[in-house]
Amino acid sequence: MERRRQARGERRMAEILDAAADAFAELGYEKASTNAIAARAGISPGSLYQFFPSKEAVASALAGRFVADMRAAHGSAFGEADVAGMDLDELLDRVVDPLVAFNLANPGFKALFARPDMPSALAESSRPIQAAMLGQVESILDARVPGLAPADRARSARVLVRVFQAMTPLVAAAPEEERPAEVAELKRVLKGYLTSLSA
Amino acid sequence: MERRRQARGERRMAEILDAAADAFAELGYEKASTNAIAARAGISPGSLYQFFPSKEAVASALAGRFVADMRAAHGSAFGEADVAGMDLDELLDRVVDPLVAFNLANPGFKALFARPDMPSALAESSRPIQAAMLGQVESILDARVPGLAPADRARSARVLVRVFQAMTPLVAAAPEEERPAEVAELKRVLKGYLTSLSA
DNA sequence: TGAAAATGCGAGCGACCGCTCGTATTGTTC
DNA sequence: GAACAATACGAGCGGTCGCTCGCATTTTCA
Incomplete structure (x- = not known):
């Protein structure tokens, strides 16, 4: 065809x-x-x-390009170094900063991926990246919180991704001089949750 | 008129x-x-x-009714007791549980409140809800974390509300037997963040 | 009881949507 | 350069949207 x-x-x-x-x-x-x-x-x-x-096909192709761009730009930063031993703050920097940067550099990204009511074909396109992010987060959780049951680990990964998605628009909407503070709050939320999981 | x-x-x-x-x-x-x-x-x-x-006026009136209903049903639980001295877990129970219950009992609510990407027309209509929520959270923050600068307090309130908004659809979408676990995660996120603020 | 106000109806207006189609132009292939 | 595919155009189709308007019915109140 x-x-x-x-x-x-x-x-x-x-x-x-x-x-x-x-x-x-x-x-x-x-x-x-x-x-x-x-x-x-x-x-x-x-x-x-x-x-x-169709319009959906445009969105789908755009989603595919976003996935490829993200993998190319930051995919390596996600899971390579020794996640288990790293300082938690450093781990958060390494994971959060590139993702925030990508969101800021690609304003159309969140319109396609951070939506609860997506057209079905669009949801289909975004599934790979969602799954990849969840998988990466789960593997990090596996290293950082070894005692977690699989169901709990999956749930915690969903929570972490969701929190990130929710906070990113807050960062993007803030005036530029406020952004570091907003990113710090995002990391604070994630750190508080991760610390709580380890206890 | x-x-x-x-x-x-x-x-x-x-x-x-x-x-x-x-x-x-x-x-x-x-x-x-x-x-x-x-x-x-x-x-x-x-x-x-x-x-x-107009359609927007319908949404606005509905938002107003939601605020009134919420105040009538759970408003007292929000700011009356000695917020400052209360155990943090108990405080979270008292604040989160009624709000989650309200969300589950009023499925239309999240379309006006818990929608991450709000069209501008909708944002105007749902501002009363947002303002009410932010104000309550700020007053709680004032009692629990007295040392916070006003700007930081406002930012933290936005973070807390945002996290709640993001997590509520996760709770609502979960099968009924999973909901307590999802609510527990929501509280865990909020608690971790609040604990981090107090430190 | 009768006029005025409030409520009720539903066809349809104008604007916009995703998308099509007949046709004209440009590029490739031999 | 002839034949053909790819690219480009833009008026306009069928449909949905928020909303209007002329008019009928019900309620209020003097």
């Missing part, structure tokens, strides 16, 4: 995803109309549909 | 708010159309607009 793409077409697709990320960030998924996305990309509505069969 | 209402009109307004709460809970704010709300209330679209000038 794949059609032959020209180099120009590949470029167009990237431009469309850029425009979609912009529009999603500024307007949210629902209010970012396909015509508006096309206009931001400097093309006609019809041209958008030369490359993506 | 107020018009004279008959008793029937007051009843209708309550029915419309009931229908709106239903529709918001089931469909979310955006997809709950005013015609659908009117249909659920058993009236015509025109009749709905006899009582509310």
Whole structure:
């Protein structure tokens, strides 16, 4: 079902995803109309549909690109060093800072991944990264809190991811000089919870 | 600008708010159309607009009713007893349990309050709820952590409310037998953060 | 009892949505 | 350069949305 793409077409697709990320960030998924996305990309509505069969497909492709970008930029920082022995503050710095930076650098990201009411195909696209993040967090938990039962570990991982997702918009919305303080609070929440788990 | 209402009109307004709460809970704010709300209330679209000038006004009135209901049901538990001297676990029980119960008993509530990404129109309508919650939490913080600077206190209140908002859907989505465990995790997060603030 | 006010109706307006289609242009292949 | 695929256009389709308006019915009150 794949059609032959020209180099120009590949470029167009990237431009469309850029425009979609912009529009999603500024307007949210629902209010970012396909015509508006096309206009931001400097093309006609019809041209958008030369490359993506639906609005959902655009979002899905954008989600895929976010996943790839995140893996490329920060994937290694997640699970490589000796998590078990590291100072808790340092561990939090190593995990939280790159993720916060990615969220700030990609404002459209949260519109696609931090939503409770997502279109089904969109939820499907975001499942890999959700699962990956949960898995990484679970492996960290496994190293830091060895006595945890699997069900409790899974639940705690969900809690940690959820707290991060909830706090990130607070960080992004804060004026720039307030951000370090907001990030510190995010880490404080996570640290308090992790400390409580170890006790 | 107020018009004279008959008793029937007051009843209708309550029915419309009931229908709106239903529709918001089931469909979310955006997809709950005013015609659908009117249909659920058993009236015509025109009749709905006899009582509310816009969809946002319906949401705003519903938010107001939620605040009143919450105050009536659990308001006393929030700020009356000696918050300062109370055991932290007991304080959390007294604050969290009624709020969780209210959320579970009023499924439409989370569409107005516990939604991480709030459209601007909705944000305005739900501000009374947010303001009420922040104020209560700030007064508790004032009693429990007296050394906190006003700006830090406000920030911490935002963090606590945000965490609660983020965790509540997790509680609501969990199967009934899992809920106590999820609530316990919610309290654990809040306790860890509060403990960290006092240190 | 009769006029005025409040309540009730529902077809439909104007705006916008995701998306299509006929057609024109550009690029590739031989 | 001819044949064909890929790219580009934009008016407009079918549909939904929040909301209106002309008009019928019920209630209030003098």
